[in-house]
Every structure is written in C-alpha cells, then in structure tokens.
Amino acid sequence: MKCDCDFCSLKTIFFNTINPNELENYCNAKIQRAYKAKENIIKQNDSIQEFIYLKEGLVKLYRDTPAGNQIISIGKPLDFVSLLSVFADEKYSYSVSAIKDSVVCVMNLNDVKKLILENGPFALRIITVVNKATDRILFDYLDISQKRLYSRVANVIIKFSELSQNLSFEMPISRKEMAQLVGMSIENVIRTISDLRKDNIIKVYGKDIEILDFEKLKHIRDIS
Amino acid sequence: MKCDCDFCSLKTIFFNTINPNELENYCNAKIQRAYKAKENIIKQNDSIQEFIYLKEGLVKLYRDTPAGNQIISIGKPLDFVSLLSVFADEKYSYSVSAIKDSVVCVMNLNDVKKLILENGPFALRIITVVNKATDRILFDYLDISQKRLYSRVANVIIKFSELSQNLSFEMPISRKEMAQLVGMSIENVIRTISDLRKDNIIKVYGKDIEILDFEKLKHIRDIS
DNA sequence: AATTTCTTATGATAATTGTCATTGATTGAC
DNA sequence: GTCAATCAATGACAATTATCATAAGAAATT
Numbered sequence: 001m002k003c004d005c006d007f008c009s010l011k012t013i014f015f016n017t018i019n020p021n022e023l024e025n026y027c028n029a030k031i032q033r034a035y036k037a038k039e040n041i042i043k044q045n046d047s048i049q050e051f052i053y054l055k056e057g058l059v060k061l062y063r064d065t066p067a068g069n070q071i072i073s074i075g076k077p078l079d080f081v082s083l084l085s086v087f088a089d090e091k092y093s094y095s096v097s098a099i100k101d102s103v104v105c106v107m108n109l110n111d112v113k114k115l116i117l118e119n120g121p122f123a124l125r126i127i128t129v130v131n132k133a134t135d136r137i138l139f140d141y142l143d144i145s146q147k148r149l150y151s152r153v154a155n156v157i158i159k160f161s162e163l164s165q166n167l168s169f170e171m172p173i174s175r176k177e178m179a180q181l182v183g184m185s186i187e188n189v190i191r192t193i194s195d196l197r198k199d200n201i202i203k204v205y206g207k208d209i210e211i212l213d214f215e216k217l218k219h220i221r222d223i224s
Numbered sequence: 225m226k227c228d229c230d231f232c233s234l235k236t237i238f239f240n241t242i243n244p245n246e247l248e249n250y251c252n253a254k255i256q257r258a259y260k261a262k263e264n265i266i267k268q269n270d271s272i273q274e275f276i277y278l279k280e281g282l283v284k285l286y287r288d289t290p291a292g293n294q295i296i297s298i299g300k301p302l303d304f305v306s307l308l309s310v311f312a313d314e315k316y317s318y319s320v321s322a323i324k325d326s327v328v329c330v331m332n333l334n335d336v337k338k339l340i341l342e343n344g345p346f347a348l349r350i351i352t353v354v355n356k357a358t359d360r361i362l363f364d365y366l367d368i369s370q371k372r373l374y375s376r377v378a379n380v381i382i383k384f385s386e387l388s389q390n391l392s393f394e395m396p397i398s399r400k401e402m403a404q405l406v407g408m409s410i411e412n413v414i415r416t417i418s419d420l421r422k423d424n425i426i427k428v429y430g431k432d433i434e435i436l437d438f439e440k441l442k443h444i445r446d447i448s
Numbered sequence: 449a450a451t452t453t454c455t456t457a458t459g460a461t462a463a464t465t466g467t468c469a470t471t472g473a474t475t476g477a478c
Numbered sequence: 479g480t481c482a483a484t485c486a487a488t489g490a491c492a493a494t495t496a497t498c499a500t501a502a503g504a505a506a507t508t
Contacts (some may be wrong), residue, residue, distance in 0.1 A: 065370055067370045087348075088359050117345060119344075123340050123347035127350070128311045130351070131309070131311045132311075134355070138358070142365070148494070148495090149494075174454095175456065176454095176456095183369055185497075187458085187495095187497080190456060190458085206456085206504090399486060399487090400484095409467075410486085411467080411488085415488075430474090
C-alpha cells in the first residue's frame with residue numbers, strides 16, 4: 001500500500017531527509033481527520049500534543065480576546081495548522097476552525113520531536129519551514145497595521161482572489177470575519193465594500209465577488 | 225583560558241546538548257562586537273550570514289516602511305538579535321540598531337546550521353527558543369493592535385519600568401521611537417504622556433519617568 | 449410555515465487618532 | 479561658543495474609525 005503522504009506537505013519536509021523505509025513508518029503513524037465547515041479543530045488553551053497540517057480545505061487561526069475574535073491567519077492546504085507555539089508552548093494560545101470542509105493530517109508531536117533529535121536534515125528543514133511561516137504571519141501583520149481601512153479591505157479581497165486564482169470568486173468568510181481579519185469594525189468593512197462596488201472596482205452579490213478593476217484595487221491596497 | 229560564553233544565552237542553549245570540549249570549540253569560534261548607542265548592527269536587506277545574540281545593552285529591531293520606521297521589538301540581553309527570518313530567508317527584512325551601548329556575540333550561521341544537522345538535542349533546543357521568541361513578538365503585536373492610544377502608551381511605560389526593575393527609570397528611547405513602537409503619532413504619544421502626568425499617574429522630567437500610581441497605570445493598560 | 453437569529457446594509461453621530469502649525473528646549477556639528 | 483537640526487510640547491483642526499440605531503434579507507430552528 002502506497003503511503004498517501006505523497007501529496008502532503010510532510011512529504012516535502014521529509015524529502016531527501018529520511019530514507020524511504022523510515023518515511024513509510026512515520027507516514028503510517030499519522031492520522032487523518034476530516035472536519036465540516038465551522039467545526040473546531042483546535043481550541044485555545046488545549047494542550048499541544050500533536051503536529052497538525054492542512055491537507056485539504058481552508059481554516060482560520062484566531063484568538064478569543066476581550067474585544068472579540070481576532071483572526072491571526074488563514075490556513076491554506078499544505079500550511080501548518082499547529083504553527084505557532086508548537087515547540088514553544090504547552091498550550092495553544094489560539095483556536096483553529098474550518099472555514100471550508102477540511103482534512104488535516106496529524107502526527108504525534110513526540111514523534112516529530114524524536115525525528116528532530118535523530119535526523120539532522122529533517123531538523124534543519126522543519127526549523128526553516130516553521131520559521132518562514134511564522135515570519136510571513138508577523139510581517140503581514142506589520143504591513144496591514146500601517147494601512148488604513150480601504151487598503152486593508154482591498155488587501156483581503158485580492159488575497160482571496162489570488163487564492164481562488166480567479167478575479168471572480170466566492171468569498172469564503174463572512175463580513176464579520178473579514179472585519180476580524182483586518183482589525184476594523186464590521187460596519188466600516190461593509191461600507192468599504194459598498195464603496196468599492198459603487199466605484200465599479202468590484203461587483204458584489206452577497207459572497208460572490210468579481211474584481212472589475214484589478215489595477216485600481218491594487219493601487220488602493222498599496223497606498224495609504 | 226575560560227570560555228566567556230558562560231554568561232551568554234548560547235551557553236543556555238548548549239547546556240547539556242553538547243559536550244564541554246566541543247562547546248569550547250564553538251565558543252571560541254564566535255566573535256564579539258561592541259556598538260555605541262545609535263550604531264547600526266544589522267541593516268535591512270543585508271544578507272544573513274551570521275547568528276547574532278545580545279550580550280549586553282539594548283537594541284531595537286525595526287523596519288523601514290513608506291510610513292516611516294516601524295519598531296518591531298526591543299531586544300534585551302540574552303535575546304536573539306537575528307531572530308526572525310534567520311533560518312527562513314536570505315536577507316534581513318528588518319534593521320537592528322543599538323539603543324544603549326551594546327555587545328553582541330556572533331556565530332557563523334553555517335556553524336549553527338552544522339550544529340543543528342549534527343546535534344539533535346541542540347536542534348530541538350534552538351527550534352524551541354527561536355520559536356518562543358518569535359511567538360512573543362507576534363502575540364505582543366496582536367495584543368497592542370487591539371488596544372487604544374492610552375493603553376499602548378501605558379504598556380510601553382510599564383515594560384521599560386519592568387526592564388529597569390524600578391518604578392523610577394530613564395526611558396531609553398525617544399518619544400518618536402515610543403511612537404514608532406506603539407504605532408501611533410508622536411504628537412498623540414506626547415499628549416498621552418502629558419495627560420498621565422497631569423493626572424498624577426506618572427512624573428516626567430524629560431526621559432526620567434517615575435510611576436506614581438502603578439495600579440492605575442496597569443488599569444489603563446488593561447482596559448480599552 | 450412561522451419564528452427566531454444572524455448577516456448585510458446604511459445613516460447619523462461620537463470617539464479616536466492624525467496632521468499642521470508654532471514654540472521652546474536640547475543636542476550635535478563645526 | 480554658535481548655528482543648525484532634532485526633540486518635546488501644545489493647540490487647532492481635519493481625517494479616520496467606531497458605535498448606535500434601524501431595517502431588510504438570509505439562514506437556522508422549531
């Protein structure tokens with residue numbers, strides 16, 4: 001039976017860092033779990049026992065704060081779900097839930113740690129990948145924190161358009177979640193979307209969005 | 225001659241992960257560099273060749289952005305300076321400069337990578353430490369992004385008070401840098417400091433600050 | 449099918465923050 | 479020591495964003 005890690009991120013990490021026989025072992029040790037949209041994958045304060053990455057679907061990483069939910073990042077296939085804190089902390093400091101129906105691959109965290117201890121190339125590879133992912137989240141956040149409402153909303157629209165690889169796409173998150181992602185109030189996010197529509201930069205039917213003037217939208221994202 | 229890593233962060237990482245003889249080798253391979261306040265340690269876009277941590281002094285990590293400098297983090301003794309991107313990128317995406325006179329310890333990055341490849345316990349240790357530090361920066365940022373002007377300024381004052389371990393201390397950074405650190409305009413940061421002074425919560429003589437009502441200051445930091 | 453709840457939407461208004469202008473103090477360069 | 483540049487401070491005003499109120503439509507529940 002062929003190991004189905006072939007199309008997973010894990011394979012990319014393992015690639016050339018572990019011999020095929022061993023790979024088979026670790027690969028078989030992993031578990032897959034499926035989640036329906038809106039289901040919870042990780043809950044804030046859960047103890048960290050597993051190393052999880054997303055095989056299919058779309059997830060959100062978010063924190064429960066006094067000011068409401070704060071979305072830290074959107075996880076795409078091949079992204080790590082247990083990204084931050086995995087090796088740093090005892091407990092998750094954020095929650096993860098499925099935006100679309102999703103399938104995750106799960107490895108026992110101790111197995112991963114054992115691999116790091118025993119397999120140098122793997123260790124170097126995983127530190128690189130985890131570092132890169134965390135960096136991207138941090139620098140994205142630093143970027144938008146300097147931007148204003150319009151720019152932030154334009155940014156989100158472009159990101160999801162790129163994700164779907166289409167100028168016409170269905171926004172997978174609600175307006176409220178868009179607001180939690182850009183760190184602005186729902187009302188102002190909705191108002192911005194309406195304004196972009198009135199200026200014929202985008203077309204909007206509920207969650208269906210079509211970018212009519214990509215250049216102008218990019219311009220709005222980049223200035224201010 | 226005794227290796228003077230004894231009081232360095234490196235020692236903590238190496239501790240129990242590498243045998244004393246080898247430690248001596250790596251320790252001797254490292255270089256120390258001294259910087260005067262305001263001198264540049266790392267410049268944005270420099271190629272990443274070294275692994276650097278702070279032995280003495282105080283530094284700031286910051287980005288040069290169209291909207292001006294953005295301070296990402298304040299580095300204290302035993303903190304890593306080449307923290308973000310070290311294993312992830314080719315170039316630094318941020319600059320580091322000395323706030324106070326500082327001494328850094330420098331190891332060749334390839335030596336560190338070699339250690340990761342050859343020494344499992346070291347690899348696991350470094351992945352944990354780097355991860356934890358990056359996490360702290362990200363979550364601090366997520367926290368303040370939900371706070372308002374007053375709360376952010378109170379937060380900075382408390383942080384530097386804690387750093388000096390004294391309610392009366394000298395603010396090591398300028399008002400402008402405080403503004404760049406909290407992500408608000410200089411004028412509003414100054415106004416907030418003035419208001420805190422008028423309310424008898426702090427005493428201010430230029431950079432000398434004394435916290436008069438710590439509880440009230442903490443309260444301001446925590447709400448809103 | 450009816451009811452409740454959530455989402456999207458918009459206007460009015462208030463709160464928050466930024467910008468511009470000005471001034472005195474401090475610092476750095478020469 | 480003098481001059482220029484930067485820093486700290488404050489007021490006036492403008493821009494930006496949040497909050498509250500309201501309402502129609504969609505989705506979930508009964």
